[in-house]
Amino acid sequence: MSGLFITLEGIDGAGKSSHMPFLIDYFTQRGREVISTREPGGTPLGEALRDIVLNQAMHPETEALLVFASRREHVAAVIAPALARGAVVISDRFTDATYAYQCGGRGLDAQRVAILENWVHEHLQPDLTFLFDAPTAVARERLDKNTVNQDKFERERGAFFERVRNTYLTRAAQFSKRTCVIDSSRTLAQIRDDLAQHLASMVAQRSLNVKDAQ
Numbered sequence: 001m002s003g004l005f006i007t008l009e010g011i012d013g014a015g016k017s018s019h020m021p022f023l024i025d026y027f028t029q030r031g032r033e034v035i036s037t038r039e040p041g042g043t044p045l046g047e048a049l050r051d052i053v054l055n056q057a058m059h060p061e062t063e064a065l066l067v068f069a070s071r072r073e074h075v076a077a078v079i080a081p082a083l084a085r086g087a088v089v090i091s092d093r094f095t096d097a098t099y100a101y102q103c104g105g106r107g108l109d110a111q112r113v114a115i116l117e118n119w120v121h122e123h124l125q126p127d128l129t130f131l132f133d134a135p136t137a138v139a140r141e142r143l144d145k146n147t148v149n150q151d152k153f154e155r156e157r158g159a160f161f162e163r164v165r166n167t168y169l170t171r172a173a174q175f176s177k178r179t180c181v182i183d184s185s186r187t188l189a190q191i192r193d194d195l196a197q198h199l200a201s202m203v204a205q206r207s208l209n210v211k212d213a214q
């Protein structure tokens with residue numbers, strides 16, 4: 001049975017994390033081992049790095065180096081072994097986020113990130129990426145429902161998120177084979193139907209070893 005690597009992406013407030021339980025259930029009900037994880041993070045060291053990246057001011061290159069340090073550990077300790085034993089790995093963010101946030105948002109040269117990407121996971125790319133897309137004003141409204149514990153990214157201004165969103169959309173067009181753009185301004189139920197359709201067609205196309213749910 002082949003492993004399957006799925007990533008969830010989108011600007012802060014686009015609502016991607018709300019769909020993790022649905023995606024986990026989708027594959028668990030079909031008899032697959034599912035590993036749900038996140039970046040930065042996913043390992044004890046990665047989670048410690050996450051705390052630093054999300055809460056301390058730093059140079060954009062430092063930010064990129066730290067997220068890739070977290071990613072190196074994550075790929076080696078969690079993602080690669082799980083895929084090798086045939087699991088479905090669903091990661092809340094991966095390298096598309098570095099292009100979107102550090103390059104699009106912060107203005108870091110994409111070639112720098114490409115060097116780190118080749119270093120850290122030259123032979124690994126997501127099989128499927130769901131890009132949860134919503135206008136920045138919609139995402140901002142959702143974020144501002146809780147202003148108490150906002151991290152440094154969530155406190156960024158509209159123009160930052162416009163650049164992050166545009167970079168995500170450009171990459172979605174560039175990597176259209178693996179990326180599904182999900183209109184995340186709709187209701188949860190509508191989004192869920194959309195996700196289920198994409199998953200069903202991917203499963204059919206790849207003839208994956210996924211049983212129909214009982």
Ligand code: TYD
Nearest residue numbers: 012017039040067093094097098101102153
């Ligand atoms: P997020 O995934 O939005 O988690 P939560 O829903 O708990 O807030 O937060 C992670 C933040 O890290 C997000 O603002 C984007 C940022 N980030 C980067 O800047 N670069 C990266 O490579 C990754 C993976 C995340």
